[in-house]
Amino acid sequence: MIQVGLFSFRKGEKGKIKKMLEEGRIDEVLRKASKNKKTADSLIELLEDENPGTVGDALMVISNMVKEGDSTVVVDEKLVRKALELLTSKVTYVREGAMALSMEIAKRYGDKHREEFSKGIERLLDEGDVNQVAFALLLIKELKLIQFKDRVEQLVNIDEKVMLPFEGRRWVKLGDIAKEVLSSL
Template sequence: MAFLSFGSKKGKVQKMLEESQFDLLLEDAVKNKKIREALFELLSSNNPGIVGDALLTITNLVESNPDVVKGHFNEDTFKKILGLIESRNPYVRENAMTLAYAVVKTYLDLLNKYRAWIVDELGKQLETGDKNQKGFALMIIGELGLSELSDKVREFVDVEDKVILPFEGKKWVKLGDIAKEALEKL
């Protein structure tokens, strides 16, 4: 009796991810809030493959049905996603970057609500992140027009280190070039 289904759908969603049933999962997630909640719960899984797949599925939801998933994004969710950008697992890290970028492009009103916190977090990424995390932070700073970080961005203009980001045209790009691009947008 599916209509009397109570509780978390975490197990069901994890099984669908493990069986690569992404299209069916997306369809179910659009219709069922508990499925969407389970996807966000799985961001805390100990299995990096599940976390990466959950990130990818949420990204697809943001891109295909932004209104359906918008209510699931809050400060804790943003913190979780930014934390996953620091993952040592490249599948998790790249999918977290892809989701964060999709959120930035789609939900400007939410980002304005959390602007002060985002400025702080991206500033920390510029100070303590690895070169790929710094490149990503520079890219997001430019996209969001976070002019309060322009001094920190300028510090990277002459950096020759190359980064690999999971975006078109952002493979083997100098940090300095990303910083210049960000400054043009500020």
């Protein structure tokens, strides 16, 4: 009976956070999550929500928290896998939020989650569209994943342009990104 009560409370917290996101109170959610681990956990749970707007908002808040080094967000394998999984979303807002979160995790915790990133990058290179492949290249560069050097070399002559949600990464040739990555490996 106690477990039911705790579960209900947790569901209530997640519901409150979802409502705040839907009302556009993102800064308030960010402040609250920075102080309260339950709120941060609720945000991570919202990555499973059926509403892509809620998922995108949750990604944005979590990404900001990781960027700021907030200790209430636990960056574990599950979160890394979820962020990498959401890179293939059909919804642009979700996909771009997943890119931002994945890159922040790679910058701060890349060494710790190298294996998960390698698996995700492999999937993106094999199955992703041109933008997803370009993002995989940026992750390869960030994490200095030399094992993908041959794959990167295969992309150097691709003239197709990509659009990524990062400064200086809109309408850039995939081959140019590949050349940049190669020079850093």
